[in-house]
Amino acid sequence: MAEKVKKRKESTIAHSRYGCAIGAAYTVAAINGAVPISHASPGCVDKQYALIGSGYQGCGNGAGGDTPSVNFGENEVVFGGVKKLDAEIQSALKIVKGDLFVVLSGCSAGLIGDDVPSVVKKYQNQGYNIVHADVPGFKGNNLYGHEVVVKAIIDQFVGDYRGKKRKKLINVWTGVPYYNSNWRGDYIELKRILEGAGFDVNILFGPQSGGIEEWKTIPKAAFNLLVSPWVGLDIVKHLEEKYNQPYLHIPVLPVGEEATTEFLRKVVDFAGIDNTKAEKFIAKEAKEYYSFIEHFAKFFSEYWFGIPSRFATVADTTYGIAYTKFLADQIGFIPIKVIITDNPPEKYRESINDLFHHLSEGVSVDVEYIEDGYNIEQSLVNTDFGSSIPLILGTAWEGDAARAKKALLIQVSTPIENEVILNRSFIGYKGALTLIERVFTKAVGG
Amino acid sequence: MGKKTINLSMSECNNREMRIGSIISWDGKASELVEASNYEQRSRHEKKHGCNGGGGKACQLCELNMPFSQQTMCANAIVACQIGNLTDCILIEHAPIGCSANNIKYNISFNIGLARRGKAPQTVNILNTNLLENDMVFGASDKLRRTIDDAYNRYHPKAIFISMSCSTAIIGEDIDSIADEKEAEIGIPVVPLHCEGFRSKHWSTGFDISQHGVARQIVNKNPVKQKDLINIVALWGTDYFTDLLKPLGLRVNYLLDMASYDELHQASEAVATATFCHTLGSYLATALEEHYDVPQVNAPQPYGIPATDEWLRAIAKIVGKEEITEKYIESEHKRIQPKIDELREKLKGLKGAVFTGSAYAHGLICVLRELGIEVQGSIVFHHDPVYDSGQDRQNSLKYLVDNYGDVEYFTVSKTQPFQVYNILQRMETDFIIIRHGGLAPVAAKLGVPSLPMGDEHFPLGYDGIIRLGNVILDIVARHKFDDVLSRHTTLGYTDWWLSQKDPFILAHNPDIINEPIHELNGGKYDG
Numbered sequence: 005m006a007e008k009v010k011k012r013k014e015s016t017i018a019h020s021r022y023g024c025a026i027g028a029a030y031t032v033a034a035i036n037g038a039v040p041i042s043h044a045s046p047g048c049v050d051k052q053y054a055l056i057g058s059g060y061q062g063c064g065n066g067a068g069g070d071t072p073s074v075n076f077g078e079n080e081v082v083f084g085g086v087k088k089l090d091a092e093i094q095s096a097l098k099i100v101k102g103d104l105f106v107v108l109s110g111c112s113a114g115l116i117g118d119d120v121p122s123v124v125k126k127y128q129n130q131g132y133n134i135v136h137a138d139v140p141g142f143k144g145n146n147l148y149g150h151e152v153v154v155k156a157i158i159d160q161f162v163g164d165y166r167g168k169k170r171k172k173l174i175n176v177w178t179g180v181p182y183y184n185s186n187w188r189g190d191y192i193e194l195k196r197i198l199e200g201a202g203f204d205v206n207i208l209f210g211p212q213s214g215g216i217e218e219w220k221t222i223p224k225a226a227f228n229l230l231v232s233p234w235v236g237l238d239i240v241k242h243l244e245e246k247y248n249q250p251y252l253h254i255p256v257l258p259v260g261e262e263a264t265t266e267f268l269r270k271v272v273d274f275a276g277i278d279n280t281k282a283e284k285f286i287a288k289e290a291k292e293y294y295s296f297i298e299h300f301a302k303f304f305s306e307y308w309f310g311i312p313s314r315f316a317t318v319a320d321t322t323y324g325i326a327y328t329k330f331l332a333d334q335i336g337f338i339p340i341k342v343i344i345t346d347n348p349p350e351k352y353r354e355s356i357n358d359l360f361h362h363l364s365e366g367v368s369v370d371v372e373y374i375e376d377g378y379n380i381e382q383s384l385v386n387t388d389f390g391s392s393i394p395l396i397l398g399t400a401w402e403g404d405a406a407r408a409k410k411a412l413l414i415q416v417s418t419p420i421e422n423e424v425i426l427n428r429s430f431i432g433y434k435g436a437l438t439l440i441e442r443v444f445t446k447a448v449g450g
Numbered sequence: 451m452g453k454k455t456i457n458l459s460m461s462e463c464n465n466r467e468m469r470i471g472s473i474i475s476w477d478g479k480a481s482e483l484v485e486a487s488n489y490e491q492r493s494r495h496e497k498k499h500g501c502n503g504g505g506g507k508a509c510q511l512c513e514l515n516m517p518f519s520q521q522t523m524c525a526n527a528i529v530a531c532q533i534g535n536l537t538d539c540i541l542i543e544h545a546p547i548g549c550s551a552n553n554i555k556y557n558i559s560f561n562i563g564l565a566r567r568g569k570a571p572q573t574v575n576i577l578n579t580n581l582l583e584n585d586m587v588f589g590a591s592d593k594l595r596r597t598i599d600d601a602y603n604r605y606h607p608k609a610i611f612i613s614m615s616c617s618t619a620i621i622g623e624d625i626d627s628i629a630d631e632k633e634a635e636i637g638i639p640v641v642p643l644h645c646e647g648f649r650s651k652h653w654s655t656g657f658d659i660s661q662h663g664v665a666r667q668i669v670n671k672n673p674v675k676q677k678d679l680i681n682i683v684a685l686w687g688t689d690y691f692t693d694l695l696k697p698l699g700l701r702v703n704y705l706l707d708m709a710s711y712d713e714l715h716q717a718s719e720a721v722a723t724a725t726f727c728h729t730l731g732s733y734l735a736t737a738l739e740e741h742y743d744v745p746q747v748n749a750p751q752p753y754g755i756p757a758t759d760e761w762l763r764a765i766a767k768i769v770g771k772e773e774i775t776e777k778y779i780e781s782e783h784k785r786i787q788p789k790i791d792e793l794r795e796k797l798k799g800l801k802g803a804v805f806t807g808s809a810y811a812h813g814l815i816c817v818l819r820e821l822g823i824e825v826q827g828s829i830v831f832h833h834d835p836v837y838d839s840g841q842d843r844q845n846s847l848k849y850l851v852d853n854y855g856d857v858e859y860f861t862v863s864k865t866q867p868f869q870v871y872n873i874l875q876r877m878e879t880d881f882i883i884i885r886h887g888g889l890a891p892v893a894a895k896l897g898v899p900s901l902p903m904g905d906e907h908f909p910l911g912y913d914g915i916i917r918l919g920n921v922i923l924d925i926v927a928r929h930k931f932d933d934v935l936s937r938h939t940t941l942g943y944t945d946w947w948l949s950q951k952d953p954f955i956l957a958h959n960p961d962i963i964n965e966p967i968h969e970l971n972g973g974k975y976d977g
Contacts, residue, residue, distance in 0.1 A: 016597040017547060017578045024548020039942075045616045045647035047524025048548065050887070055551035062891075065942025069867045069888015073521035076648040081620060095518035095956060095963055097972045099868055099947040105972055111546060111617040112648055115586060133973035141546035142586050142617055216973075375580075378604055400554055404573045419554040 019377025019401035020055070021320070021345040021418060024141030026110045027052035027183070028149030033067030034181030035157075035208070036215035037103035040066065041096055042073035043089050043120055044110025048141075049073060056146060058400070058418050059185040059425035065101065072096040076112045085118045093127055093134070103216045104133040104161060106153060114140035128160070133216065135160035147346060150180045151238045158222065158239075158246065165223030165247055172277060173204040173225040175243070177236040178257065179322050181209045185420055186323075189429030190257070194231065197432050200289070201268045201282035203275070223247040229271060231257055233321040233359065234352040255359060257322065259330035260436040261293040289433045296437050303444070311447045312395035312412060316341035316387055318380055318402055319417035321348050325359050326431060327397055327416060330439065333364035337395070341387045343372045343380050345399075345417070381405045393447070412446050455838060456665075456737045461626050461642050463662035463733070465650040466834065474652050474832045474864040475514040477954050480857035483833065484848045486511055493840030511835050514957035522865050523886065524647030526615055527552055528656025533611045533643065533663070534576040535560045535686075535707040536714070537569070540601040543578045544594050544625060545615030550578040563686035563708045566905070577601055586621055591628055598632045598640065608711030609639040609668055619646035639667045652832040652864065654729055654807070660706060661734035664714050665741065673718035673742055679703050680765070681723040681738065683731030687907030694752070694911045697778040698762070698771045705734065718742035722768045724761070726906055727751065728809040728844055732837035739839070748841040750849045752910050753813030754820040755783065757849065764843070786912045793919035794822040800926065803879040805829040805870075805889050806903060808862075809837075812846040814883055814918075817909045819854040821919045827859030827877040829870075831886065861953065867892045868943055869953035874898060876951065881925050897936040899928040944971055 029040035029049045042049045049071050057063060074092050076085055089107070096105065109120045124136040137156040139149040176194055181187045191210040198205045206225055207213050228240040228251040240251035252274045258267035265286050272282045304311075315337050317328045321344050331337040342360055353373065361368045374380045384396065384405040394411035396402050400421035406413035415423055416430070429435035430442070456463075466472040471492065476483065526549060534541045534556050543550050557574040564571055577600060579593045594612065601610050610632075612625050625642040633640040641663040645656050661683075680700045682691050684707065691702045703713055703720055717723075723738050724747040725731025735746035749764035750757040759779050766775035801824045804811045808830040815825050837844055850857070859877050863869055870892040883901045884890045890900035901921060903909070909918040941948065946967035956963055966976045 013596065015580050015593045016600040017550070017580045018575060019573070020547055020550045020553060020578060022547065023551040024546050026548060027551065042521055045524060046522045046653070047527050047647040049521045050523055051527060051550075051552040052548060053887075054555040055553075058554060065940075068891065069520060069865060070942060071521045073519060075519050075522060076616070077651055078648060081616075081648050091517035091963075092519070098963060098967050098976070099518055099943055100971075101942050101944050102972055111548075111615075112620060115617060115620040127972075131974040140617075141548035142581055142583050145547060378600075400557065401573070421554060421558055 014376065014379075016378075017376045019380070021375065021377070021399055021401065022183070022347070023052040023055045023146040025139035025144050025146060025149030025152065026108050026141055027056045027146030028137065028139050028153040029071060029108055030056045030067065030146075030182040031150045031153045031180065032106040032108070033063055034187070034210060035104070035219070036213050038066070038216065039096070039100050039102035039105050040071050041093060041105055041107045042071055042110065043085060043107055043113050043118070044073065044076060045112050046073065046075040048110050052146065055419050056182045059420035059423050061182060061185065061425055070100070072100055081112055081116060084116060085113055086120070086123050089118070089120065090123050090126075093123065097127070097132060104135070104157070106157065107134065107136045108139050108153070109136070111140045111142055114138065114142070133161055145347060146183055147180060147235050150183075150235065154239050155242050157219065158243065161216070162219055162222055167224065169226050169249070170204065170224050171226050171275070172202065173206065173221070174198065174271075174275070175206045175208065175222050175225045175228045176231065177228060177239055178231040180235055183418055184320070184322055185418060185425050186429050189427050189435065190431050192427065193429045193432035193435050197264060197268060197285075197289070198271065200285035201272055202277055203271070223249065225249065226275060227251055230254070233325055233356055234348050235322065237352075255325070255355070256329055257326035257431045259326050259431050259439065260334045261290050261433060262334065263330070264432050264436075265290065293433050293437070300440060307448070310393055311444065312337065313392040314338045314340045314389045315395035315397060316343070316384055318343045318345060318384065318396065318398035320344070320346035321356055323417050325356070327439065328360070328369070329363050330436060331443070332367045339363065339367070339369040340389065341372075341384065342369050343374050343383060345375055345380065347373070347375050377401050385409065395443070414442060414446055454740045456733070456740055458662070458666045458737065458741055461666070462644045463658050466655045466658060467651055470834050470836050470838060471511060472652055472654070472832050472834045473511045473513040473862055475516060475954070475957070476511065476833060476862035477514065478860060480828075480847060480860040481851050483860055483862075484851050487833070487835035487847070489836045489845045489848060490842065492836035493842070511833070514954045516954065516957050517960070517963060518868070518956060520866050520868060520888065523653040525645040525650050525653050525656030525659060526613055526647045528653050529613045529643050529645040529660050530576060531556045531559065532657065532660035532706050533613070534574055535563065537572065537708060537710045538607055539609040539611060539711055540605055540607040541576045541611045541613060542594070542597050542601055543576060543613050543615065544581070544590065544618045544623060545578060545613070546581045546617060547578055549615045550576060559686050560708065566686065566688040567704065567708050568689070569708060575605055581617060586617060589621065590618065590623060594623070594625070594628055595632065598628075598636075602636050602638070607638065609641060611641045611643055611663060613643045614646045616646045616648050619644075619649070641667045654832060657730050658733040661737065664706060664717070665734060665737040668711065668714045669718045669738070669742065670715045671718070675721070676716065676719045677721055677769075679716065679720040681705055681717050681720040681735075681744065683723065683725040683734050685730065685906050686904070687726060688905050690907045690911060690913065695765070698766060698769060698775060700765070700769065718744060720744050722747055722765060724765065725751070726810070726910055727807065727813070728837045728846055729807050729834060732839050732844070736838040746839055746841065748839075748843045750843060751809065751813045751846055754816040754915065755912065756853065757813075757816060758911050760843070782912045786916060789916050790821070790919070793916065796923060797821050797823055797919055800824070800881075800922070801826065801879045802922070803827050803877060803882045805882050806885040807831050808833055809846045810885070810906070812850045814903070814909055815850055815857060816854055817915055817918050820915055823922070825857060826879065827861070827873065828857055829861045829863050829873060829889070831864050833862045863953070865889060868947065871896070871941060871943065871948055872950055872953040880929070881922060892941065894932045894935055895939055895941055897929060897932045899925050899932050901925045945969055
């Protein structure tokens with residue numbers, strides 16, 4: 005444990021690695037057919053797009069430049085923004101194609117006290133699929149906003165349900181869309197392996213989701229599967245209360261055959277379904293996986309121009325633990341520094357520390373929680389990487405530190421500025437191979 | 451020196467819409483907008499009632515009032531991309547963290563810009579005070595003081611700027627007093643910038659605010675003239691101005707992006723100020739002229755051959771290099787003409803459209819037409835009926851219309867993708883030139899490729915015509931991608947909207963919004 009030294013309060017943040025609550029517009033945009041409406045100043049959602057959509061992910065209809073926005077002016081700040089919001093919603097419903105509209109109110113609306121729910125209620129009463137989420141930036145970051153928006157959609161759109169549950173149907177909650185830059189690939193891999201193991205999967209976000217029709221079936225699922233260290237716990241607890249729906253919390257995204265197989269067995273066991281299909285699937289996947297690993301071993305064991313060993317991770321909790329664990333447990337790289345940047349609430353930090361203290365047998369690393377880029381860079385620069393080539397799994401902001409340490413920098417966490425991300429995943433069976441490719445391509449000079 | 455229009459004794463600068471009557475929503479022919487703008491009368495700051503009236507404060511051009519809008523940039527973001535891209539000064543964003551979310555974007559532009567200007571790479575250092583709910587209730591002045599100390603102790607900057615956000619403006623943070631207090635304490639300029647996003651209807655006010663702060667607190671108040679120095683107000687463009695101005699014996703002082711404190715400081719010592727875009731440069735150029743006797747170049751922007759000639763001649767006159775400049779112009783004409791002729795042949799029959807910032811679009815259309823490319827339409831993100839300078843030869847839209855003819859479909863619209871469909875339906879174009887986000891993806895889905903003009907200086911001067919002609923050949927080839935896209939994707943708008951011919955129908959006929967659209971949307975059939 006770090007010594008408790010009384011020092012001046014820290015509040016400055018340089019090189020921000022998360023956005024604010026209204027960044028949850030991208031949670032909405034990740035649902036097929038859902039359209040965010042920003043009840044905020046100009047600039048608000050535009051700025052979030054720059055960060056949360058980093059890695060040049062682009063976006064579909066309704067997001068990016070398309071997002072309907074009230075674009076507060078002085079007039080709205082002085083006289084209130086509800087009149088303009090009303091006109092915005094009315095015209096958005098005529099102009100923008102959508103199955104579900106989500107009004108997100110920002111700082112200006114919050115501070116002047118706009119009564120947004122009553123405007124939205126008017127359109128709900130007319131039969132439109134529209135909900136409201138209060139997400140001013142001063143209330144929290146985009147991870148907080150993500151949970152608020154999901155709960156708003158569940159409460160105001162999915163609604164009450166008292167019917168039967170379907171034994172094989174599960175809701176999957178995992179990384180935050182767009183913010184976890186590989187989300188589309190991750191969601192595809194998670195859905196693929198869970199279906200392979202015999203489940204029907206509500207993946208809820210991304211290209212493989214059934215959009216709002218799928219969201220309507222959330223209450224019918226046998227349980228919620230949360231694959232994330234802490235983001236989403238609020239959601240699954242809310243669902244437990246609302247629909248009497250249990251949840252299985254697996255804090256670490258599985259990377260590689262051993263972790264993924266263990267993951268699937270845990271889920272099958274929790275569900276209490278027959279494991280024949282799952283085991284068959286696992287056997288097939290494992291065979292394929294190790295064929296690649298066997299080939300890779302020829303390179304890994306005899307490449308004599310140097311590959312990294314000691315590495316530092318600077319990332320959000322979700323990707324930070326997943327990749328650190330894989331490299332430590334399955335490759336034998338040595339984690340010497342972990343900096344978690346997404347400001348997890350205090351109550352979750354002990355369990356996060358625990359994950360990093362049990363990365364693999366005999367492998368443990370302490371966690372530093374830092375949000376300010378300046379302090380992150382100081383900490384990195386003071387890290388001893390030994391005699392191998394230093395490796396940093398980080399963000400675009402680690403460029404200076406990487407240059408100072410002559411380190412290989414792979415941008416895996418938001419913001420990412422030197423990778424163009426489409427269908428990419430570093431998790432599961434297939435994603436682990438891609439992660440190996442990415443790390444070692446970098447190591448051989450790619 | 452005449453009456454000063456720019457008041458540097460105030461920390462705030464007036465919004466563009468109040469100062470020069472800028473608008474963000476208009477549709478018609480370019481010639482009609484020239485007439486309605488009434489540049490000349492406005493430039494004399496005569497008071498007159500009515501729409502076409504002179505530059506009285508509240509007098510506005512008639513503007514279309516749309517009930518619907520999509521997200522745009524804000525003035526606070528512009529300040530980040532201006533002041534945040536100085537090499538040895540620090541910008542503090544006094545705001546919740548979300549206001550700094552775009553810093554990464556400006557880190558990319560900064561480093562590309564540094565490379566273009568031959569400067570060493572460096573990471574953008576913008577600090578955020580990270581305001582939370584408690585700060586909204588109890589105030590955040592101490593956090594700001596702390597971050598100013600952090601900025602000073604960490605980076606030892608030459609100056610510190612503070613930008614206001616929507617939330618700090620609403621809760622009434624007194625950044626002026628804190629700036630004064632800290633400036634006295636640490637002994638470097640601390641500059642407050644009143645750029646909250648809701649403040650102006652157009653983000654370009656953010657340029658003015660940034661320049662206001664620089665002119666007021668950074669520029670040398672006791673200048674010693676540097677007879678070979680010319681200010682160019684620019685963004686991140688490649689350094690083509692040096693070559694263009696070398697025959698006149700001038701060194702270029704680029705303002706503001708990628709500039710150092712010293713480069714800003716010496717702005718008052720230059721012999722003249724020019725720019726690649728009056729939308730961007732006019733405020734600072736006018737401030738330097740009125741307060742430091744640095745003349746601005748009263749000429750069209752240097753796009754196309756005749757405008758570049760005139761621009762060079764105007765500078766030559768200021769620095770007394772007329773003779774050598776005439777020879778230079780003559781030799782440049784000879785050098786480029788064969789290349790332009792060749793390009794005109796290759797580009798024959800092509801049509802293009804320009805969707806960019808205001809004065810810049812005027813210049814780009816000149817260059818396209820110089821290359822023989824037909825331009826039927828344009829979207830500009832706002833329109834300034836007059837620039838701060840009020841100089842007659844800077845009336846860039848009039849210059850375009852007078853010298854290259856009218857633009858049939860001239861639209862003023864602040865990056866509204868939903869209108870791009872209707873706008874492209876009424877014109878023919880093989881490609882669009884764009885800046886800012888949101889518009890090109892719509893065009894792409896309609897099979898129209900785009901040239902994102904990230905290097906602002908690319909089309910300027912004599913060689914710019916050739917550069918632009920060549921790159922357009924590359925861009926039109928990309929319709930292959932857009933054709934694939936158009937075959938397999940759809941636009942995110944209702945059939946009702948896509949059936950509208952008029953992109954401003956909701957302003958021209960406000961009642962139409964109450965009529966049913968006869969289709970299913972938002973889970974309800976509206977019939």
